[in-house]
Amino acid sequence: MNGTKKVESSLAAKLMEIGFSCTRCGDCCRAGSGDDNLVMVTPREIRAISGFCGLQAADIAEPYPESVELPGGRSVTFGRVLRRRPCGDCRFFSGSSCLAYPVRPSICRTYPFMLDGDELRVFPCRGLGNPLAEEEALCIARDLVRRSAEEEEEAGRIRAILPGVPSRPGRFLVDSEGVSER
Numbered sequence: 021m022n023g024t025k026k027v028e029s030s031l032a033a034k035l036m037e038i039g040f041s042c043t044r045c046g047d048c049c050r051a052g053s054g055d056d057n058l059v060m061v062t063p064r065e066i067r068a069i070s071g072f073c074g075l076q077a078a079d080i081a082e083p084y085p086e087s088v089e090l091p092g093g094r095s096v097t098f099g100r101v102l103r104r105r106p107c108g109d110c111r112f113f114s115g116s117s118c119l120a121y122p123v124r125p126s127i128c129r130t131y132p133f134m135l136d137g138d139e140l141r142v143f144p145c146r147g148l149g150n151p152l153a154e155e156e157a158l159c160i161a162r163d164l165v166r167r168s169a170e171e172e173e174e175a176g177r178i179r180a181i182l183p184g185v186p187s188r189p190g191r192f193l194v195d196s197e198g199v200s201e202r
């Protein structure tokens with residue numbers, strides 16, 4: 021068994037111990053469920069949703085709501101989040117289902133779990149504690165490991181792009197593919 025497979029398999033064992041089965045309550049997609057339903061989304065994920073739903077990128081995601089002030093009158097926002105309706109629900113949440121389900125972002129795919137380095141973090145969810153089959157646990161474990169690697173790669177690209185923020189005053193958005201003016 022190689023290193024990655026070992027990590028996935030031990031993660032899957034932990035997940036089975038915790039137990040999880042989605043109850044389709046939609047709490048993680050709606051506003052006001054006690055947890056933040058802000059979903060960070062990468063340029064690649066936006067393209068996947070765009071291809072699946074036939075929407076323009078601007079209708080799918082918007083800049084992250086907070087920004088960082090840099091010297092020289094520059095305000096920089098890092099990355100984008102899925103758009104939400106005025107009520108705060110995700111714009112893809114409909115009834116009890118997700119209109120972008122097959123191409124939903126990795127944050128949605130792995131909720132209520134997240135890898136923080138080697139540590140497994142667990143967020144509030146009604147589905148926790150339900151029986152989880154080994155095959156399903158392995159799928160979630162693989163998604164978690166993939167998500168963690170992708171997030172690291174995204175962060176590395178953003179760090180490399182950051183020095184390219186223009187020196188003139190303005191509002192800029194930095195993602196893993198470049199800098200744009202807002």
Ligand code: SF4
Pocket residue numbers: 048049059102110111112113114117118119120121124125128
């Ligand atoms: S993209 Fe789908 S799964 Fe993710 S928050 Fe929106 S409705 Fe929920």
